């Protein structure tokens with residue numbers, strides 16, 4: 772892999788990834804707030820109150 776290359780394939784929207792290979796370590800709102808899927812399915816951004824739903828590794832905003 773070339774230095775500085777950014778591999779974004781297989782990284783779901785809103786996912787926070789780390790490591791190589793990339794691993795999902797968390798989820799982030801479009802505003803940058805950290806999302807916590809306490810029940811595994813829904814989260815509300817603590818910063819902007821936007822709701823999100825999660826299905827497997829797919830997260831979408833409710834709005």
Ligand SMILES: [Zn+2]
Nearest residue numbers: 800802816819
């Ligand atoms: Zn937010």
